[in-house]
Amino acid sequence: LQRETKGQFLIDHICNYYSxxxxxxxxxxxxxxxxxRHWLEPNKSIxxxxxxxxPYxxxxxxxxxxxxxxxxxxxxTRYLLYLQIKRDIFHGRLLCSFSDAAYLGACIIQAELGDYDPDEHPENYISEFEIFPKQSQKLERKMAEIHKxxxxxxxxxxxxxxxxxxxxxxxxYGVDPHxxxxxTGTTTFLGFTAAGFVVFQGNKRTHLIKWPDVxxxxxxxxxxxxIGTQKEKKAMLAFHTSTPAACKHLWKCGVENQAFYKYAKSSQIKTVSSSKIFFKGSRFRYSGKVAKEVVEASSRIQREPPEVHRTNISQSRSSHSLNKQLIINMEPLQPLLPSPSEQEEDLPLREGIPLPKEDDISAPLISSSPVKEAREYEDPPSEEEDKIKEEPLTISxxxxxxxASLLPTPVDDDEIDMLFDCPSRHELEREDLDSFEELEADENAFLMAEEEELKEAHRALSWSYDILTGHIRVNPLVKSFSRLLVVGLGLLLFVFPLLLLLLESGIDLSFLCEIRQTPEFEQFHYEYYCPLKEWVAGKVNLILYMLGCS
Structure with missing residues (x-):
């Protein structure tokens, strides 16, 4: 890796390696x-x-x-997603009802072991494998029943x-719990899904704000x-994280997920600031395709599908082996890019399910499509399942x-509450009251300071005027530089409005069209120019109306 190598190079290298x-x-x-934890940003140096x-x-x-x-x-792609969901199930990230959990576990057993065979599978064969973090005998019996x-x-x-x-x-599904x-000081888990921003407390989803409403x-x-809209009312939800780094990571994840699932084109994505104040706070922009573009690109794939190599867990029935498969099979095998000259070592079976290698990609998989076969086993979803409810919902x-080891901020299982060292609400209110009293007591001092600032500004303007009129002698070099600076600012104030006028005029020139298509110009156009234009038009109409009335 070179020092200037960006994250996108590493992502492309891994994806090309696995085809x-x-x-x-x-x-x-x-x-x-x-x-x-962090996500590697593709447009920044590793x-x-x-x-x-x-090594990383x-x-x-x-x-x-x-x-x-x-x-x-x-x-x-489906197999890699399956591995990730299997991992989420094992670590308790995919919470669901008892019946859904039994079905998911049975699907894993069917995918890994195949059909039930009484000669090969003893009575309690499910108990040999840890699929869920809390796996009761009742759940195992139900899984076995569905599997059989x-x-x-x-x-x-x-x-x-x-x-x-x-x-x-x-x-x-898809929740990366923060x-x-x-x-109120209650521990909650925040997440971002394709539907929107979600909040979980206990066994309930307490909030769901859809992406268009965020x-x-x-x-x-x-x-x-x-800040979003709930029940046609604007609302602001506030949450406290354990560290500023965790809070910034949470914000970045939210910005990326909103951009990926909300927009129809990546060109519509804007640079987002963490603060309303100009030139203050963090600025971040998601760089990549959005969900709709990814689906469209998938529909255009015409190649022969690469063969998918799976490991049959029946060859190693210990729960420790399955545990390692669930955890390691999505881990990268090398912390750094492998050298082309290095010979690849065979991965032992106990260390997880290997992804396809370059030499194994040539042979296509000969089987019927699971998309077609799955329809024989799945009932068509009802309209009620398609509707996403925003009210509090009990999910398990x-x-x-x-x-805790899978949380964005890793902690021990019993130390999640100890992450937070927030003062109580009464302490916060008391601090606010004390601050208000101090400000009120020093009001005269603030007014005096403001008067001093106005006097200093007046003196600076008077001094500048005397220099320009020649009442004060200054170094000729400084005077020439000042005049050059004034001329440059004057040209800038003339050229910028002229360029803006040309861009908004609709003149069909190649360089103007290229500027209009940039995300920065679109953001400036919709966030600044259009509101300013409407404000000026409103003021002009108001003045004309007042003149007409008089």
Whole structure:
């Protein structure tokens, strides 16, 4: 890796290595020395993003979960998504009801073991594998019942696809849980899905703000704000994170997910600021395709699908082996880019399911499409399932408690509440009251300081006027530089409005068209020019109306 190598190079290298075309759903995640997780930004240097010393350890993960698995074109992409969801299930990130959990577990068993065989599978064969963080005997019996009857005859691709079809309907599908405290001090988990911004407390989803209703995401220090519309009323939700770095990471994840799922074209994406004040706060812009563009690109794939290599867990039945497969199979095998001259070592079976290598891609997979086969096993979704409700919703009999090691800010299982050291509401109110009393007591001092500033400004203007009129002698070089600066500012004030007039006039010139198509100009046009134009037009109409009345 060169010092100037950007993150996109590494992402492209991994996807090319595995012959993955639908790569926009995936990303690379790493952990800094402070144990804060980050997504590798594609348009920035890798070395500048890393705060540790090489070798770097990175993880290949699903970053944006596909909203509709039916629109995934290739089996390799579906398999990688299946591995990620299997990992989410194991770490408690995909919370669901008992019946849904049994079905998901049965799909995993069917995909990994195949059909039930009484000669090979003993009575309690499900208990040998840890699929869920809390796996009761009742759940295992239900999984075995579904595996023996409902899923018989399904090939691994079909069983995996059925898991995707069920998983994508769950409330916690695609949620990367961020631990926070709300205004009452209650521990909550924030997440971003294809539907919008979600908040979980206990076993309930307490908030869902759809992406079209999210007006702004911002953060200040350790406080994250979501400004949106709920029940036709504008509302602002505030949450407290454990560290400023965790808050900034949460904000970036929100900005990226909103851009990916909300917009129809990547050209519509704007640079977002964390503060309303100009030149203050963090600025960030998602660089990549949006969901609609990814689906359109997938529909144009015409190649022979690469062969997908799976590992049959029946060859190693220990729960530790399955545990390692669930955790490691999405991990990158090398922390750095492999050298072309280095010979690849065979990955032992116990270290996870290897992804296809370059030499294995030539042979196409000969099987029927799981998309077609899955329709034989799945009932068509009802209209009620398609409707997304924004009201509080109970999603499981258990509380949402994803494994702490998988949280964006890793902590021990019993230390989530200790992350936060926020003062109580009474202390905050008392601090605000004390601050108000101090300001009120020093009001005269503020007024005096303001008068001094006005006097200094008046003296500076008088001094500048005397220099320009020649009443004060100055160095000729300084005088020439001042005149040059004034002329330059004058030209700038003339050229900028002229360029703006040409851009808004609709004149069809090549360089003007190129400027109009840039995201920066579109953002300036819609956020500044159009409101200013409407304001000026309103003032002019008001003046004309007043003149007409007089």
């Amino acid at each position: 993955l075309l639908e790569k926009d759903y995936f990303g690379i995640r790493y952990v800094d020395p402070e144990k804060q 070395f500048k993003q890393m705060k540790s010393h090489p 350890t990175m993880c290949f993960r699903v970053k944006f979960y596909p909203h509709e698995p039916l629109k995934i074109k290739e089996e390799l 009857s409902e899923l018989r005859g399904q090939s691994p691709p079909v069983a995996e696809f059925n898991l995707l079809l069920k998983a994508h309907t769950l409330e916690t 631990p926070c405290k709300d205004s 007006c702004k995401l911002k953060f200040e220090g350790k406080t994250f704000y979501v 009999e258990l509380s949402y408690n994803p494994s």
